[in-house]
Amino acid sequence: MNFDELYYKLPKKIRYSENFIIFCKKLVKTLHMEKKPASTSRYTVNYLFKSSDIKIEGTLRNIQLLYVELLRFIDNICNKYNLEYFLAYGTLLGAIRHEGFIPWDDDCDIIMMRKDYDKLIEVLPYEINNHIILKENIGLTKLLTFKENYFESVKTLYDEDLGHDVYFYDYNKAPGKLTDIDNPFLPRICKSLFLQIGWLKPMVRLDIFPHDFIKEDSVNHYKKYYSASKILFRNSFAENDFNFDKEFNVRFDKLGLTLDETNFIGEGIDASDDDLGVYDKNIFFPVKTQKFEGYYLKCPNKSEELLKRWYGENYMDIPINLEMHGYSEYNSSFFKSNEEMKNAFENAIYELKKINDEFK
Numbered sequence: 001m002n003f004d005e006l007y008y009k010l011p012k013k014i015r016y017s018e019n020f021i022i023f024c025k026k027l028v029k030t031l032h033m034e035k036k037p038a039s040t041s042r043y044t045v046n047y048l049f050k051s052s053d054i055k056i057e058g059t060l061r062n063i064q065l066l067y068v069e070l071l072r073f074i075d076n077i078c079n080k081y082n083l084e085y086f087l088a089y090g091t092l093l094g095a096i097r098h099e100g101f102i103p104w105d106d107d108c109d110i111i112m113m114r115k116d117y118d119k120l121i122e123v124l125p126y127e128i129n130n131h132i133i134l135k136e137n138i139g140l141t142k143l144l145t146f147k148e149n150y151f152e153s154v155k156t157l158y159d160e161d162l163g164h165d166v167y168f169y170d171y172n173k174a175p176g177k178l179t180d181i182d183n184p185f186l187p188r189i190c191k192s193l194f195l196q197i198g199w200l201k202p203m204v205r206l207d208i209f210p211h212d213f214i215k216e217d218s219v220n221h222y223k224k225y226y227s228a229s230k231i232l233f234r235n236s237f238a239e240n241d242f243n244f245d246k247e248f249n250v251r252f253d254k255l256g257l258t259l260d261e262t263n264f265i266g267e268g269i270d271a272s273d274d275d276l277g278v279y280d281k282n283i284f285f286p287v288k289t290q291k292f293e294g295y296y297l298k299c300p301n302k303s304e305e306l307l308k309r310w311y312g313e314n315y316m317d318i319p320i321n322l323e324m325h326g327y328s329e330y331n332s333s334f335f336k337s338n339e340e341m342k343n344a345f346e347n348a349i350y351e352l353k354k355i356n357d358e359f360k
Contacts, residue, residue, distance in 0.1 A: 066202070068293045092300070159200055162201060212259075265281055
């Protein structure tokens with residue numbers, strides 16, 4: 001019997017106990033359930049990508065260029081409405097290490113504080129519907145329940161006609177089941193609760209992770225219970241009686257989070273599956289800009305400090321394992337030929353770039 005089967009045989013009262021989740025996480029850490037890295041030579045990989053000026057072409061490069069225009073679109077909207085955002089995770093690492101995308105990266109992430117995140121959610125449908133080409137080709141998701149999207153006036157990224165819903169979630173597996181062998185106490189929820197914007201065909205999707213200010217007298221409580229609270233929130237998301245606002249507000253208040261500015265910041269419980277701890281506000285603010293694929297986009301105040309925290313002291317080195325999301329292969333399933341796919345990417349990049357260049 002594996003961990004997830006054992007977990008779901010327990011009474012619901014135990015499964016939804018924060019202290020039990022904390023115990024389980026400690027157990028997993030004790031068992032050292034870690035994947036072994038590949039045997040690729042770190043020196044060889046570093047030499048290839050840092051000394052040989054390798055240029056990425058083809059579908060992967062087109063994916064990156066379409067992401068650039070999505071980033072510019074969000075940047076334009078944020079500037080218009082006086083909102084702040086930050087390049088995050090691998091996207092920020094690419095900005096600092098490569099002044100653009102990590103050569104093999106096919107993903108894109110940004111962070112926003114809760115007030116600006118909520119405002120962006122409010123204005124995005126208007127900005128998209130203001131352009132016929134965007135209304136027809138851009139999807140937005142922020143799920144309220146496992147199948148209910150917050151947005152009604154725009155298309156969803158989990159488009160059933162294109163098959164995106166199947167790609168991002170396997171309906172043959174019951175919602176709420178645990179999956180990650182390295183941490184079996186995370187839920188099997190491939191659909192994301194945080195805001196995502198993407199081009200539908202060809203497909204790319206930009207992840208926008210909400211972060212929250214933490215009340216200063218709640219920092220220790222947050223550190224202890226945040227991870228368990230996030231896991232339970234995502235598990236309850238799969239339940240039939242789940243109410244996003246009700247469940248979120250209870251956990252938001254219990255963790256001591258606030259919309260008011262404080263000296264401490266943490267990732268929202270409706271963000272990624274990670275537990276990255278508490279940040280000092282000055283790591284993110286004041287906002288700086290960083291050159292990224294020829295444009296200056298917004299980054300945290302202390303990007304290098306963040307990257308060391310996320311990826312270790314050697315973040316400027318190329319890692320042994322090169323991870324990708326498989327969007328090149330996925331996109332190829334939509335088209336009869338590589339030439340047709342290439343033309344679709346080029347048209348999408350052209351249309352979105354035109355809107356960005358003329359943005360008012």
